[in-house]
Amino acid sequence: MDLKSASPMLNILQTRIGIVFSIFVPAVFLLIWMTGYNHATDRIDQLRVGLVGVDAAGAEDRIASVIDSMPFQVIPQAELSAALDDMNEGGMDMVIALPSGLAEQAQSGSGARLTYYVNDRSSEVVKSVMEGMAARLTTGLNGVIVPDAKPMPIQGEVVKTNPISNFATSMLPMILGFIPYIASMTANIQFNISSMRLIREYSQWDIFLSRQFILAGIAIVVPLLMSAATKLFLAAEASFWQLWGFEALVFAASLTVTQFAFAYFGNAAPLFNVLLIPVQLMTAGNIISASMLSPFYRELGSFLPVPNGVDGAMRLVYGGGSLSGSAMGLVWITVVALGLSIIRIAWSERGKATVPVKAAA
Structure with a gap:
């Protein structure tokens, strides 16, 4: 050579x-x-979540304490449709539909359901974080409202908007x-x-x-x-x-x-x-x-x-x-x-x- x-x-x-x-x-x-991605997952507090429901902003203390403990920005919303539109525009990363009388439904055993809306076109990291937070929030609400009940009376459902197949x-x-x-x-x-x-x-x-x-x-x-x-x-x-x-x-x-x-x-x-x-x-x-x-x-x-x-x-x-x-x-x-x-x-x-x-x- x-x-x-x-x-x-x-x-x-x-x-x-x-x-x-x-x-x-x-x-x-x-x-x-x-430098850009450094500690990115530690900045979950920058993510925004819309909370929709009757008296959602002024929920009873037990519910409010669990929601406030979540590491994201909670934004009360009056209507679900407006909140979903805001999420489509990129204004929020997840929308939570909180039913009226959640505590009463859970304690009576009649069944209570939280609905979490996540935009499927969001980044994979955001979708994963939001779905994980949804599970934590559901478990946390069960723990403070009906701590001894098994199975958990409050159930969570994740609904993906703009689904990708x-x-x-x-x-x-x-x-x-x-x-x-x-x-x-x-x-x-x-x-x-x-x-x-x-x-x-x-x-x-x-x-x-x-x-x-x-x-x-x-x-x-x-x-x-x-x-x-x-x-x-x-x-x-x-x-x-x-x-x-x-x-x-x-x-x-x-x-x-x-x-x-x-x-x-x-x-x-x-x-x-x-x-x-x-x-x-x-x-x-x-x-x-x-x-x-x-x-x-x-x-x-x-x-x-x-x-x-x-x-x-x-x-x-x-x-x-x-x-x-x-x-x-x-x-x-x-x-x-x-x-x-x-x-x-x-x-x-x-x-x-x-x-x-x-x-x-």
């Missing part, structure tokens, strides 16, 4: 970049995920929300190489406008294909045109953000774009609720394409909740990223125009 080419290979810029990426990518994932469908929100960013990142790497080849023949404005024309075509055509494939192979609550329109916004935001990186960081832009991957995966909320993350990361996802894309895709695939918040988030991300790229090019062109030209000798 001859390794004479190793030294010349190491002198090539692309080889050195490859080495940097091999170190940078795992280090970034390790650093961001370990197909595992492939459960992966669809991540595909629709995350894959566009990866596609945009790799596409803009190639477009940047093309732009560098054309810079000697055309102005930055000419190249930039041509690039926007191509990116606009991608943001229209690729979502069209993805939406068609989605409706063809999997069941989604939204119509084809709703899927296509929202997916176009996801691509527009992803393309402009990854392009913005090249405008400001040049050849180091891929490192910046890769840096955003673990941040966006973590704040998307499909692995763990963003409210359980470290404080620094909790609101960060609102300013990035993937978390907004995944949130909107979940509503499109499973139904329930308003799409306007995610859609407007993607619009603002697109406008800001595109505007910053334009400012950078304008500043660069202005700098070229003010460089003094030396007189000929």
Whole structure:
């Protein structure tokens, strides 16, 4: 085996970049995920639970003491339908329906039932925590109301809203929300190489406008294909045109953000774009609720394409909740990223125009 080419290979810029990426990518994932997820399960007190029922907010002391001992935020609700709508919008993580006269029903042996509503499209961690808390709460209420009764007269029932029956469908929100960013990142790497080849023949404005024309075509055509494939192979609550329109916004935001990186960081832009991957995966909320993350990361996802894309895709695939918040988030991300790229090019062109030209000798 001859390794004479190793030294010349190491002198090539692309080889050195490859080495940097091999170190940078795992280090970034390790650093961001370990700091973001650190002690996440200890932040159950950030989860919100709606309590619905007659006199639920002013329940007798024994019931209130058990509910107050649970490590989450209890929010009294007047109506079950409004509470479930709030849960669909992401305002709560579980809704508890507390029947009127719970203590009397339990003590008389006529049967008392608590109903716990959990959104099936919530993260697996949140669903697991809420179901565990439901069992603890039911046991706790039995212990203080009818401590010696066996079997326990108060029973709990967990009802999952927006149920997911197909595992492939459960992966669809991540595909629709995350894959566009990866596609945009790799596409803009190639477009940047093309732009560098054309810079000697055309102005930055000419190249930039041509690039926007191509990116606009991608943001229209690729979502069209993805939406068609989605409706063809999997069941989604939204119509084809709703899927296509929202997916176009996801691509527009992803393309402009990854392009913005090249405008400001040049050849180091891929490192910046890769840096955003673990941040966006973590704040998307499909692995763990963003409210359980470290404080620094909790609101960060609102300013990035993937978390907004995944949130909107979940509503499109499973139904329930308003799409306007995610859609407007993607619009603002697109406008800001595109505007910053334009400012950078304008500043660069202005700098070229003010460089003094030396007189000929």
